[in-house]
Every structure is written in C-alpha cells, then in structure tokens.
Amino acid sequence: MHIGVDATCWQNRRGYGRHARALLSALGRLDAGTRYTLFLDSPEDTGNIPPRFEARLLNNDVPTSVAAAAAGRRSLADLWRVSRAFSNVAVDALLFPTIYSFVPTITRARKLVMIHDVIAETFPKLTVPRLSARLFWKAKVAFGRWQADALITVSDYSRQRIVEYFGVPADRVFVVGEAADPVFRPLDSPQPTERLRALGIDGSRRTIAYVGGFSPHKNLEELVTAFAALASRNEFADLLLVMVGDYQGDVFHSYFGSIRDQVARLGLQDRILFPGFVPDDELTILLNLSTALVLPSLMEGFGLPAVEAAACGCPVIATRNSPLPELLGGGAIYITPGKQELEGALETLLGSGPMQSRMRAAARDAAGRLTWDAAARQMMDVMRKVVNS
Secondary structure (H helix, E strand, O other), X not given: OEEEEEOOOOOOOOHHHHHHHHHHHHHHHHOOOOEEEEEEOOOOOOOOOOOOOEEEEOOOOOOHHHHOOOOOOOOHHHHHHHHHHHHHOOOOEEEEOOHHHOOOOXXXXXXXXXXXXXXXHHOHHHHOOOHHHHHHHHHHXXXXXXXXXXXXXXXXXXXXXXXXXXXXXXXXXXXXXXXXXXXXXXXXXXXXXXXXXXXOOOOXXXXXEEEOOOOHHHOHHHHHHHHHHHHOOHHHOOOXXXXXXXXXXXXXXXXXXXXXXXXXXXXXXXXXXXXXXXOHHHHHHHHHHOOEEEEOOOOOOOOHHHHHHHHOOOOEEEEOOOOHHHHHHHHEEEEOOOOOOHHHHHHHHHOOHHHHHHHHHHHHHHHHOOOHHHHHHHHHHHHHHHHHO
C-alpha cells in the first residue's frame, strides 16, 4: 500500500501540527509494510521526518501553515500547485491530517480527510471573524466532505458533533485518537529552568497553568476573572497563573490583546504571566510544578494540553464540552463554560491536598491508557478498510 500525505501542516506548532507529526512518526515505527510519500511546502523543521518516508518539497510562495491562517489567504497558484502534485502521484490513498490544509484533487486515489472538531462551525465569529474567510472555510470543508471516502476525527465526542452538524452517515466517520508525547511524564525532582526562574516560577508558589492558543473560544476571560477573585483573598496570596501560548506567531484568530488588557485593568501583571511559546521539555517541568492545569474552552475536539498535563500527574480543571470527561475520568474536575463554576472548582482543588493527590494518580493512569501507537493502529485499520473497500 502506498499512501500520499499532505504534510503541509508539519511546521505548525499548535494542535493539528503536533497531531500530524506524532501520528506519522508512530506510523513510521509500526507500519513497515506501507510506503509513505509526504508532501511539504517548507524545508523548516523537517529533521524529524521518519527516515524511510519519502519527502517531496513543493515550491509554494507562502507555506500553507501560514497562508491557511484565520487572517490569511492561499493564492490560486499555490492551491493549483498543491492540487496538481496530489493529483499526479500514483498512490492508493491520500491522507489529509487536517481539513485546514485540504485542497480538491482529481485522482482515483482514495481520500481520507481529518476534521478534528466543529469549533469553527459552532463559533464562526469567534474563530474566523472575517466574512470572506468564513465563506472560504465553508467551501473548503464542503469540498473536503464531498471528496472524502472517509472522514476521520480525534474523539467520539467530535465524531458525534460531526455527524450531527453535517448530517453525514455515522459509518463514514472514524476515530483516530491522540495521546501525550512521552516527554510529558512525572519528574522525581522537577527543577525550574533559568527561563522559568526569571519569570518568577521557582516552585515555591502555587501555580495554575493554561496551555493553548488565545482564540476567543478558549474562554480565557472567564479564567482571568476567576483567578482575580481568588487572588484578592489572603489565603491565595501566593497564587500564580501562567498562560502558555505563542501569542506572536499564532496563525489562528487571537484576542491576546484583550486578555492582556484585562490583566492590566485588574492590576495582576505580576500574578498572571505570559511566557509565550514554551518547548516541550520546559513545559513538562512547568506542568510538574503546577497545582493544576485549566482548560475552560467553550469546546474542545480532544483537549491535548489537558492530556499532556495529566501525563505529568498534574490535576486538570476542564470544560465539559469535550471528550475529557471520558478520557480523564477522576483526573479532572469538569465545568460548564459560562456558568461561573470555575472559581469554585479552583477553590475546592487548591484547598484540598488529599484531593490533589487522588487526582494526580488518576490523571497519570488515565493519560497512560492513551498512546500514539494505539492511534497509529487505528489509522492503519482505517486506511486498509478504505483502500480495500
């Protein structure tokens, strides 16, 4: 079997880029009987491509990971160049690891298209604010669904939302899960890096972490408001909130400026920190030092930062509008966004050492049941089923 892969998302540092790199790396380890050809449009950060994979570089004017942004636009020339490359390769199937980078193709190869969630459809103005961009997004997703021989998503929760929203038959939508990278693990004696110490994160203060983007649907104003209420109380005088995310190079719609202004209005600049992008090894240390990770989003298709935190033994407070209640079980407390439940959840967790201990153990166990090897085997089953059908 020969699989062509749209790897133009390889350089993206957010969820779908991490997903593609981890999934393809696991396929490289486990699926020795399949030939893979990866199509990239940027030579950056390609040193970790599995060695036996063939890589073809497309000469796009703007890399897809930049042009397919909320405020970006892919040129017709680049779209044609990518579509022609995919259409002309002799493969059994084409895999698009994310609908973000999908392009229509003219080929007999089977097409597997991944739709990670329906967040953009559920909250269009919060994710794709420009009308022209929303129309282009709708057209792209419609073409992807129409051309796909199989749709793939990352959780049963997202599968149900996709079936309900788009009205597609349930037997056309398959689940290929996610997992934390092995770098995310409990550390016996976590020591803050020099950079973390410079930010004021040395392990001596209780720390709440957020990891992700600054898109409006992440519901970060509610997090800042809840933190501010706790921070005003004497018993939480030591509390820090560290909001990790690439607020300078994020290709998604961001309202980082609004969050920063909210923090300034509340006078919490020394209590709420914005370290920007944090590499995985340093993020592992931060999560090991944290009392909890909070993911208060209006919706998550999977919630990978919460699973990464759980793998480090860090208790989680997460949105119910996600698969996390099924994935993490007792390793998390679940809140309904907009119901002002977050402050109470934080207060309960911060005030109970025994609860923290129980949740740390449950979080580690739950995250340990999720592996990229299992996800790769799910993908292998889907590819064989579709190619042989």
